[in-house]
Amino acid sequence: MSNSLAGRNVLAIGDLSKEEILAVLEQATRLKEQCDFGVAKFNVLDGYILATLFYEPSTRTRLSFESAMLRLGGGVISVAEAMKSSSASKGETLSDTARMVSGYADVIVQRHPAAGSAQEAAAGATVPLINAGDGIGEHPTQALLDLYTSQRERGQSDGLRLCLAGDLKNGRTVHSLSRALTHWNVTLTLAAPQTLAMPAGIVAELRQKELAVHETGDLAAAMAASDVVYVTRIQRERFADPAEYERMKGSYVVNRTLIERTNPSITVMHPLPRVDEIATDVDALPNAAYFRQADNGVWVRMALLSLVVG
Ligand code: CP
16 A cells, blocks of 8 residues: 655645545554554564654653654654753754754654744755644644544544634644644634634635634533534743733633533543643543543554654
8 A cells, every 4th residue: 555654744734635634543543453452562663763852841742752653663862852952052953953863863753832943944854854833833743633532532523513712823733623624524613712813814724625614702602512622721831921821811611510501412622731721620521532632642643653654
């Protein structure tokens, strides 16, 4: 079977066709099934090395990529806090760093606070580079695991009613996910305070691709009319004015009472980390899919690495 992802960069979700997204999700399902049958490690990437370059904090993305590579039989070299601990602190460019690291690894996963930084690094890389989050830009591998999770939780995407809620202005996960959803026949409700609304350019792009998009400030009404609510954190680190963050903090909270009142069968997703936008009293409900969603990151990233490097 041909693999069109071999040797490719993944800088934005738009780099992948619907067929390529489905190939990743199907491979993730196969890998998960084999792990469920007791296979703990595969040897498909034996001898290959992943480099993770993280210029911005991460728990899930970095560790799940590293876990994925180790489970595939490969090795990992890693720079956390790369702003301080790599030669970026001496002024080395992202492009030069990626060129160097290409000599030490077969695939690079990079996170950086600046939108467009993945493209900048990829210009110097001579091995595939995967964007693990570039500022308020994109987080394409999160979108892949979000699609995988919504399909596992609710069945096929076609016909699904999704509500993306919270900081849609600064949240890169929703920028990638909404673009990925244009491949399916879904209804998308964007529920956000006015100052944190989805950028108009992205909304226009979604509508141009004929996605049914509604914008509202009424989270309860949006949840009542949705199968899935995808909640996001207010991205404190993206606010130039700390007072503005303080004003917005706590402006929306999904808790058990809201779920019971609006839609007791709704699936609750979140890319995590959460602060206070999902109350901990939701965690024990079957609706709470966010920890399963984070676990799914390993299967999806195993699938992507095996296709890109393999
Ligand atoms: N969802 C996500 O990107 O989490 P981390 O910031 O912990 O990687």
